[in-house]
Amino acid sequence: MTEAITTQPRTDAPLGRSAAFTILTTGYTLSTGPGVAATVSYVHDAGRHVIVDPGMVAHRDRILGPLAELGLGPDDITDVILSHHHPDNTMNVGLFGQARVHDHKAVYRADQWTDRDAEGHELTPSLRLIRTPGHSAEDITLLAGTGEGVVAFVGDLWWRPNGPVEDPVAPDLGLLRASRLRVLSAADLIVPGHGGAFPADGTAPM
Structure with a gap:
């Protein structure tokens, strides 16, 4: 089902618009590929890489190869965002040993664990985290303000551009829907957990 998105003030959207992004590898699930792979993205702004x-990919070169084409290696990455803690989205976090790792409740680096709520946390004025539970209780979304609009990196809040509309592993479909609507009110483009990007409009699976 598609529907019009209620117009709301874009209070979640970052104020900055200087970020840029590249999808390093486009993921898939069993229904669209030979196995399961994550959509892995690179975002940069104000010195943050x-x-x-x-997450899971057929080979780590699916991540590191496109990154090298951008002139970057693993140690150049300053931050890693984990949308949630399922292995298919986290499997290769160890490639980036110098990075700060962000999840819903803390920032981790080397042997340092710093508690902080992801809700409203800004890496830069153009990069903001918000809580978007639904696929799991700890889901977060990275909102990136770019010159073309706000891009939402949502993990498995949506798996693919075609759904599923009702996530079969979501513990609360009402909460999933509420988080999806929150993202749609803030973003122009959605990057899902296991597929290509799609517009944040009334065509999004709901």
Whole structure:
């Protein structure tokens, strides 16, 4: 089902618009590929080099190869965002040993664990985290303000551009829907957990 998105003030959207992003590898699930792979993205802004959801891929070169084409190696990455803690979205986090790792409740680096709520946390004025539970209780979304609009890296809040509309592992479909609506009110483009990007509009699976 598609529907019009209620117009709301874009209070979640970052104020900055200087970020840029590259999808390093487009993921898939059993229904669209030979196995399961994460969509892994690179975002940069104001000296921060960010990897989002370095999860399962057929080979780590699916992540490191496109990154090298951008002139970057693993130790250049300053931050890793984990949208949630399922292995298919986290499997390759160890590739980026110098990075700060962000999840819903803390920032981790080397042997340092710093508690902080992800809700509203800003890496830069153009990069903001918000809580978007639904696929799991700890889901977060990275909102990146770019010159073309706000891009939402949502993990498995949506798996793919075609759904599923009702996530079969979601513990609360009402909460999932509420988080999806929150993202749609803030973003122009959605990067899901296991597929290509799609517009944040009334065509999004709901």
